[in-house]
Amino acid sequence: MYRYDEFDARFVAERTxxxxxxxxxxxxxxxxxxxxxxxxxxxxLYLQLHAYMLRVAVPYGVLSSRQMRQLAMxxxxxxxxxxxxxxRQNIQYNWPRLEDVPLILEALAEVEMHxxxxxxxxxxxxxxxxxAGVAADEIEDPRPHCELLRQWSSxxxxxxxxxxxxxxxxxxxxxxxxxxxxxxxxxRMHRNEQGLPGFEVIVGGGLGRTPMVGxxxxxxxxxxxxxxxxxxxxxxxxxxxxxxxxxxxxxKILVHEIGVDAFSELVEAEFAKGDHGEAxxxxxxxxxxxxxxxxxxxxxxxxxxxxxxxxxxxENKAFARWVRHNVAQHKVPGYSIANISLKPTGGIPGxxxxxxxxxxxxxxxxxxFAEIRVAHEQNLVLPDVATRDLWALWQALDAAxxxxxxxNLVSDIIACPGMDYCALATARSIPIAxxxxxxxxxxxxxxxxxxxxxxxxxxxxxxxxHHVAHLGILGLExxxxxxxxxxxxxxADENAAIGQLIGPxxxxxxxxxxxxxxxxxxxxxxxxxxxxxxxxxxxVGVKHFKEAIYATA
Amino acid sequence: xxxxxTANHLIGGDVVFLAENGWTPNVDRAxxxxxxxxxxxxxxxxxxxxxxxxxxxxxxxxxxREGSRIVPVHYREVMRTRGxxxxxxxxxxxxxxxx
Ligand code: SF4
Numbered sequence: 001m002y003r004y005d006e007f008d009a010r011f012v013a014e015r016t017x018x019x020x021x022x023x024x025x026x027x028x029x030x031x032x033x034x035x036x037x038x039x040x041x042x043x044x045l046y047l048q049l050h051a052y053m054l055r056v057a058v059p060y061g062v063l064s065s066r067q068m069r070q071l072a073m074x075x076x077x078x079x080x081x082x083x084x085x086x087x088r089q090n091i092q093y094n095w096p097r098l099e100d101v102p103l104i105l106e107a108l109a110e111v112e113m114h115x116x117x118x119x120x121x122x123x124x125x126x127x128x129x130x131x132a133g134v135a136a137d138e139i140e141d142p143r144p145h146c147e148l149l150r151q152w153s154s155x156x157x158x159x160x161x162x163x164x165x166x167x168x169x170x171x172x173x174x175x176x177x178x179x180x181x182x183x184x185x186x187x188r189m190h191r192n193e194q195g196l197p198g199f200e201v202i203v204g205g206g207l208g209r210t211p212m213v214g215x216x217x218x219x220x221x222x223x224x225x226x227x228x229x230x231x232x233x234x235x236x237x238x239x240x241x242x243x244x245x246x247x248x249x250x251x252k253i254l255v256h257e258i259g260v261d262a263f264s265e266l267v268e269a270e271f272a273k274g275d276h277g278e279a280x281x282x283x284x285x286x287x288x289x290x291x292x293x294x295x296x297x298x299x300x301x302x303x304x305x306x307x308x309x310x311x312x313x314x315e316n317k318a319f320a321r322w323v324r325h326n327v328a329q330h331k332v333p334g335y336s337i338a339n340i341s342l343k344p345t346g347g348i349p350g351x352x353x354x355x356x357x358x359x360x361x362x363x364x365x366x367x368x369f370a371e372i373r374v375a376h377e378q379n380l381v382l383p384d385v386a387t388r389d390l391w392a393l394w395q396a397l398d399a400a401x402x403x404x405x406x407x408n409l410v411s412d413i414i415a416c417p418g419m420d421y422c423a424l425a426t427a428r429s430i431p432i433a434x435x436x437x438x439x440x441x442x443x444x445x446x447x448x449x450x451x452x453x454x455x456x457x458x459x460x461x462x463x464x465x466h467h468v469a470h471l472g473i474l475g476l477e478x479x480x481x482x483x484x485x486x487x488x489x490x491x492a493d494e495n496a497a498i499g500q501l502i503g504p505x506x507x508x509x510x511x512x513x514x515x516x517x518x519x520x521x522x523x524x525x526x527x528x529x530x531x532x533x534x535x536x537x538x539x540v541g542v543k544h545f546k547e548a549i550y551a552t553a
Numbered sequence: 554x555x556x557x558x559t560a561n562h563l564i565g566g567d568v569v570f571l572a573e574n575g576w577t578p579n580v581d582r583a584x585x586x587x588x589x590x591x592x593x594x595x596x597x598x599x600x601x602x603x604x605x606x607x608x609x610x611x612x613x614x615x616x617x618r619e620g621s622r623i624v625p626v627h628y629r630e631v632m633r634t635r636g637x638x639x640x641x642x643x644x645x646x647x648x649x650x651x652x
Pocket of ligand 1: 417418422424458
């Protein structure tokens with residue numbers, strides 16, 4: 001994985017020292033909260049409902065065992081023994097004391113991590129496919145490009161005060177696991193007719209109060225022109241983005257208001273201004289340097305099928321079930337991608353205790369070349385497990401309660417922190433996720449329902465990605481109590497779609513029944529198990545659900 | 554009305570309520586303003602505490618009395634008096650044994 005160069009190490013050390021000084025001045029009363037607030041936000045420190053919250057960047061979701069152990073140490077020593085993995089592939093600590101934050105940042109810097117640009121109107125942590133570099137369906141590893149974007153966007157003086165926050169997602173595979181169509185910029189790698197890799201550039205996607213699927217402004221951008229082109233997009237946005245109204249300041253509104261063609265022309269004109277020869281050459285050299293860090297690990301030459309593994313699959317149903325749901329195909333024969341669900345029945349989606357983090361770090365070291373990924377679905381991934389080791393890995397995970405075999409099933413719920421932690425929330429999301437997960441605890445039933453993604457947000461900001469869930473839940477306040485709206489038919493993949501509202505909201509005590517009613521409508525009407533929930537929805541439309549749900553309510 | 558003043562403690566970040574002798578994590582000990590004058594006096598004390606860097610972002614919260622208990626009217630504020638509903642082992646509910 002990528003290691004900091006001298007520049008990175010210096011800038012993180014400088015920023016850590018600078019923030020330490022700012023915290024000390026705040027504690028001595030030399031800075032007011034008004035002065036301090038923007039400084040703490042620049043370093044990922046929020047004030048939430050019950051306490052401060054520190055959001056730590058996990059660049060494109062990649063962690064080493066060493067880093068994971070340090071995250072566990074921080075959770076234990078400076079927080080309350082756990083952390084929360086987020087839909088931005090980051091980790092949040094919910095209880096740090098202000099006076100401890102400089103020490104936490106020092107501990108992070110020791111393992112080449114920080115909390116910079118996890119807040120504020122800047123380019124946030126670049127996200128990508130959690131299977132990057134190992135997916136069987138991948139065209140090319142997107143991580144070197146993500147790393148290039150990370151370096152370029154870190155403390156970029158021109159783009160540190162954008163009209164609003166800015167999120168970039170990259171996928172190197174045709175099956176989009178990174179939700180690139182609902183980001184400010186989405187980059188989808190493919191090859192042109194000559195076989196050269198490049199990106200489809202998608203702009204203006206986003207969730208929040210005005211959800212939109214991004215529009216393609218360039219069908220094919222040669223990979224080495226990425227930085228100059230993204231710079232051109234950022235310049236157009238910086239110049240024309242609405243700074244007068246916070247709710248209209250995201251790039252999606254600009255693209256929507258002036259139209260994708262006009263926006264695209266502005267970008268192309270800006271791009272045409274410069275002679276990018278030098279920048280392209282530099283980027284190519286830099287990508288080549290970065291690529292060396294992402295060179296494949298020392299894979300053994302293994303047979304595709306391992307007889308002992310096959311025997312275990314045959315003999316142990318629980319193991320077979322875990323493999324069926326949580327293990328994905330690796331590009332190298334004899335290797336597998338193992339997903340660790342952070343969604344046990346009735347658990348808090350995305351939460352991991354310090355012990356769990358340490359166990360995952362140990363298992364990654366033993367079985368996955370000491371590398372871990374954070375998925376935006378709030379699960380963890382061991383990307384490089386020899387298939388013959390899956391049995392031992394599963395036993396270790398199972399013993400620790402980390403082998404819930406529910407990936408992409410009803411209980412693999414994305415949920416934002418909601419009102420249990422978040423100061424902006426209008427309702428709770430975690431208890432709803434827990435209640436649904438308990439209601440559908442029977443795995444055979446979940447398997448019968450099949451591929452059904454439920455996402456929950458605790459307010460219109462949509463951190464829980466409810467708009468792009470097959471079944472989305474949005475928590476609101478109605479007449480002084482929590483109320484939950486259901487949207488159906490959303491999708492975050494390459495066929496991204498925004499879910500449609502089925503009707504009036506449900507009270508907290510009604511929402512699980514409503515979810516079950518939706519599932520019932522699907523099960524009763526589908527043309528066999530092959531017709532997945534989303535296919536069924538697309539065939540029958542929202543009206544069909546509406547009539548069935550509200551008629552029985 | 555009635556109202557109390559809440560804020561977050563600067564150093565620790567924990568939720569606190571303005572009481573007779575300073576700030577308390579226990580909402581039941583908060584000073585309740587039943588009239589405008591008392592609330593204004595509480596707000597002045599809170600502003601002073603903010604200026605002295607004891608607390609951050611104080612604001613008034615509407616409450617009702619339930620026997621010896623003080624309960625905010627809005628559910629958000631009820632949660633702030635206790636801690637995360639999904640982690641009864643954390644927050645004030647754990648340390649104060651509030652129900
Ligand atoms: S969606 Fe709303 S409640 Fe949930 S984390 Fe985001 S801002 Fe907070």
